[in-house]
Amino acid sequence: DAGVTQSPTHLIKTRGQQVTLRCSPKSGHDTVSWYQQALGQGPQFIFQYYEEEERQRGNFPDRFSGHQFPNYSSELNVNALLLGDSALYLCASSFRQGAGSNQPQHFGDGTRLSIL
């Protein structure tokens, strides 16, 4: 039973470029959440996708966008990259049983994004 998988594992970009990160949820999960984790900090919620729609969003600019596909996999896109976007980007999946269902989120190993 495959867990949450993310690709690529590492990525180096320059300021102003655009990047796409990918996530496949754990088998049986239908909800995907994205988090940004800066060095030495806890993960910060970016947004959550369910039924191919963005359901919730954290305090991130609209340079951060996403998509969920019919097979529940998801992409995170970041435009006009800034140095401050350097972080570990984590994808988490869960099975939604209604809002506030409190099902544990399972995380992938993340994509380490470095901006030069």
Next chain:
Amino acid sequence: SQELEQSPQSLIVQEGKNLTINCTSSKTLYGLYWYKQKYGEGLIFLMMLQKGGEEKSHEKITAKLDEKKQQSSLHITASQPSHAGIYLCGADMGNTDKLIFGTGTRLQVFP
């Protein structure tokens, strides 16, 4: 200030010693989750607590959620080098499935 405060920020213990990590919220918690993270890697789910007074154990790790559902503790008994890592508490504060995380507690266990 952080919505979710963890203490201590770091902990260095000798193998075999017991230790406790605390997680405190200024708001009522609808769900409290404990995760472990190895440096630069993903988060490994440990335990979920929802009810006030709830306590769960897995191997040598026990987590509790207080009656008022605003504080949780994670206790490790007879620590081992394999327990080393960063422990993160995550909370659902609005019954929305959106997790807020503390800044983590870095645990080192030396022989």
